[in-house]
Amino acid sequence: MSTLLSVEDLSIDYGRRNPVHAVRNVSLSIEEDEFVGLVGESGCGKSTLGFAIARLERPPAQIVGGRIHIGGNDWMSMDAESMRKARWETVSVVLQSGMNALNPIMTIGAQFRDVMEQHGHRGRRAIEERAVEVLDLVQIRPEVLRRYPHELSGGMKQRIAIALSLVLRPKLVIMDEPTTALDMVVQRQILENLKALRHQQSFAMLFISHDLGLVLELVDRVVVMYAGEIIEEQSSRGLLKHAWHPYTRALMDSLPDPENPKGSYQGIPGSPPDLHVIPEACMYAPRCPLVQESCRTSTPSLETFQDVQSRCPVTRQEVVDGVGVRS
Amino acid sequence: MRYFVRRVIILLCTLWVAITVNFMIPRLMPGNPVETMMARFHERGSMSPSAMKAIALMLGVKHGNVFQQYWQYLGEVVHFNFGVSYTYFPYTVTYMIAHALPWTLGLVGISTLISFGLGTALGIVAAMRRGKSADGVLTTISSFTNTFPYFWLGLAAVYVLAFVLHWFPLSGAYNAAFPTGFHWSFIVSVVHHGFLPAMTIVISSIGGWLLGMRNNMINTLNEDYVLLANAKGLKSRWVAWMYVARNALLPNLTGFAMALGFVVGGSLLTEIVFSYPGIGFLLYNAVINEDYPLMQGIFLIIVVCVVLANFFADLAYVLFDPRVRRGGTS
Numbered sequence: 001m002s003t004l005l006s007v008e009d010l011s012i013d014y015g016r017r018n019p020v021h022a023v024r025n026v027s028l029s030i031e032e033d034e035f036v037g038l039v040g041e042s043g044c045g046k047s048t049l050g051f052a053i054a055r056l057e058r059p060p061a062q063i064v065g066g067r068i069h070i071g072g073n074d075w076m077s078m079d080a081e082s083m084r085k086a087r088w089e090t091v092s093v094v095l096q097s098g099m100n101a102l103n104p105i106m107t108i109g110a111q112f113r114d115v116m117e118q119h120g121h122r123g124r125r126a127i128e129e130r131a132v133e134v135l136d137l138v139q140i141r142p143e144v145l146r147r148y149p150h151e152l153s154g155g156m157k158q159r160i161a162i163a164l165s166l167v168l169r170p171k172l173v174i175m176d177e178p179t180t181a182l183d184m185v186v187q188r189q190i191l192e193n194l195k196a197l198r199h200q201q202s203f204a205m206l207f208i209s210h211d212l213g214l215v216l217e218l219v220d221r222v223v224v225m226y227a228g229e230i231i232e233e234q235s236s237r238g239l240l241k242h243a244w245h246p247y248t249r250a251l252m253d254s255l256p257d258p259e260n261p262k263g264s265y266q267g268i269p270g271s272p273p274d275l276h277v278i279p280e281a282c283m284y285a286p287r288c289p290l291v292q293e294s295c296r297t298s299t300p301s302l303e304t305f306q307d308v309q310s311r312c313p314v315t316r317q318e319v320v321d322g323v324g325v326r327s
Numbered sequence: 328m329r330y331f332v333r334r335v336i337i338l339l340c341t342l343w344v345a346i347t348v349n350f351m352i353p354r355l356m357p358g359n360p361v362e363t364m365m366a367r368f369h370e371r372g373s374m375s376p377s378a379m380k381a382i383a384l385m386l387g388v389k390h391g392n393v394f395q396q397y398w399q400y401l402g403e404v405v406h407f408n409f410g411v412s413y414t415y416f417p418y419t420v421t422y423m424i425a426h427a428l429p430w431t432l433g434l435v436g437i438s439t440l441i442s443f444g445l446g447t448a449l450g451i452v453a454a455m456r457r458g459k460s461a462d463g464v465l466t467t468i469s470s471f472t473n474t475f476p477y478f479w480l481g482l483a484a485v486y487v488l489a490f491v492l493h494w495f496p497l498s499g500a501y502n503a504a505f506p507t508g509f510h511w512s513f514i515v516s517v518v519h520h521g522f523l524p525a526m527t528i529v530i531s532s533i534g535g536w537l538l539g540m541r542n543n544m545i546n547t548l549n550e551d552y553v554l555l556a557n558a559k560g561l562k563s564r565w566v567a568w569m570y571v572a573r574n575a576l577l578p579n580l581t582g583f584a585m586a587l588g589f590v591v592g593g594s595l596l597t598e599i600v601f602s603y604p605g606i607g608f609l610l611y612n613a614v615i616n617e618d619y620p621l622m623q624g625i626f627l628i629i630v631v632c633v634v635l636a637n638f639f640a641d642l643a644y645v646l647f648d649p650r651v652r653r654g655g656t657s
Contacts, residue, residue, distance in 0.1 A: 054558060058554070083560075084562070087558060087559065087560030091558075092558065093555070093558045095554065097551055100552060101551045101554075101555045102555075104649070104650060105569075105573050105574060105647070105648060107649075114559075114565065115560070115561060118562055118565065148649040148650070161555075
């Protein structure tokens with residue numbers, strides 16, 4: 001497998017005067033056909049990062065440093081017209097609110113047609129066949145092509161948005177909380193759809209969510225963000241066995257345990273830090289149960305050890321010492 | 328289809344209410360037209376009872392009780408018979424309105440269309456370049472022209488461009504030296520006379536359309552479907568028109584339809600300032616001469632036009648907004 005997406009040292013600020021440093025020095029790569037999950041609580045910068053990768057950042061958000069390469073293209077220095085042509089063919093997106101992601105005055109069919117025509121596809125017949133094909137992937141009947149968005153349910157619109165994201169066979173699909181606005185039953189159906197999709201069409205996915213449980217079920221690898229930086233990254237399988245960073249552990253502890261459904265879930269005390277001024281310390285230190293004196297005086301770096309990237313030196317030492325490893 | 332039928336029923340009900348109110352209001356006022364006219368003749372000498380009766384017959388003063396009068400009135404409205412104008416006797420109200428209406432429709436109608444079209448187009452431009460200099464210039468000028476008191480603008484235009492500089496005529500709708508008809512010199516004279524009033528109408532109303540469209544556009548630009556349209560790599564003109572402008576235009580359509588309805592009411596001020604022989608000028612003359620039949624006829628025409636404009640706006644909405652199309656039936 002070769003690397004499809006590589007993000008290096010990406011930083012994003014909100015505003016120019018007294019900016020919020022929403023994403024700081026993030027490096028991330030995704031292999032072809034790999035599903036990667038990006039998790040973290042609200043405001044940790046995961047959506048900001050996702051939109052920036054698709055180059056859809058909106059003012060006041062702006063990329064202040066770093067590089068993005070997708071499939072060999074420098075995604076930061078392309079001219080507007082090549083950028084336009086590369087969009088959707090290389091990277092497509094699914095937004096959180098699928099209900100608002102479709103133009104209310106155009107039929108579903110017209111919204112498939114315009115993107116295909118403007119990316120060089122010809123022939124009404126061929127375009128409709130392709131639309132029907134991708135709609136079939138998400139189990140939507142072809143009749144919806146003649147419908148307007150207001151005539152469809154929220155779950156249907158979100159599935160149509162997913163079908164739309166696949167229509168040009170993109171290499172990477174960025175999904176920003178695609179199931180969050182839906183009820184549990186529809187959420188489950190869409191998750192099953194997504195799992196089945198990778199057997200039918202080859203594409204890589206960056207799945208952004210605050211729901212670690214959902215993410216673990218779908219993706220190969222999980223990236224955990226906290227306060228604008230990556231604090232842990234490892235395979236889903238590895239994470240299920242052992243979370244390294246105290247924040248990831250806290251996230252795991254907040255999940256319901258299927259073997260003990262009546263057990264109490266652990267919340268994470270405290271709230272995320274202010275991102276105007278970045279301290280010379282571990283960002284999680286104020287909320288961390290394992291905090292040590294050194295955590296408050298120096299910024300820990302993201303280091304790779306045993307195929308796991310983690311920012312916490314304390315838990316890394318545990319592994320070295322051979323304690324605290326669940327087998 | 329059900330939508331259409333429902334709209335037609337609402338239209339007919341509204342018209343009936345308007346006509347009835349138009350019937351009732353003059354009857355709530357004290358005095359009667361014969362006495363008014365008599366008072367005028369008394370200034371020149373006394374009148375015999377037979378002359379009074381003759382005037383009453385000539386003006387068509389109604390007999391019978393209120394319900395008989397109402398029934399008769401309804402019948403006459405249907406036949407566009409609004410009686411005789413006191414001021415322009417022996418011309419009928421219908422005749423006077425028919426001769427003033429084309430001027431108003433032409434002047435105010437065309438000005439309103441230009442103002443809406445140009446204002447909306449510039450609003451789109453301003454929104455697509457928001458924050459840049461083109462936006463700054465357009466927005467500032469619009470806010471400025473939007474606050475001009477119209478009578479001041481009109482009088483200033485007449486004084487400077489017509490009275491001092493003699494670039495445009497002071498009053499009227501055409502040069503009486505040319506015979507009326509579709510030939511070159513007459514048309515040039517009509518355009519020459521109409522230019523100044525039209526320009527003042529456009530200047531005073533274009534800012535509202537521009538700012539309204541710009542604000543709607545900027546709200547729509549923040550919609551998720553516009554973000555997605557950009558992500559789809561659609562051409563920016565296509566996004567600006569099909570995704571942003573088409574949606575932003577919807578709230579403005581209602582305002583435009585209302586404006587079209589009020590076209591017939593005429594710009595009263597415009598027609599007075601420029602002595603333009605339209606409905607507004609006619610209404611002004613009817614008011615100062617206490618010409619009740621003429622006023623009543625003009626009011627009725629104005630109300631009917633506003634109601635009709637609303638009706639057509641509802642139908643036009645169906646063309647532009649699919650959400651209304653199956654309203655109530657889906």
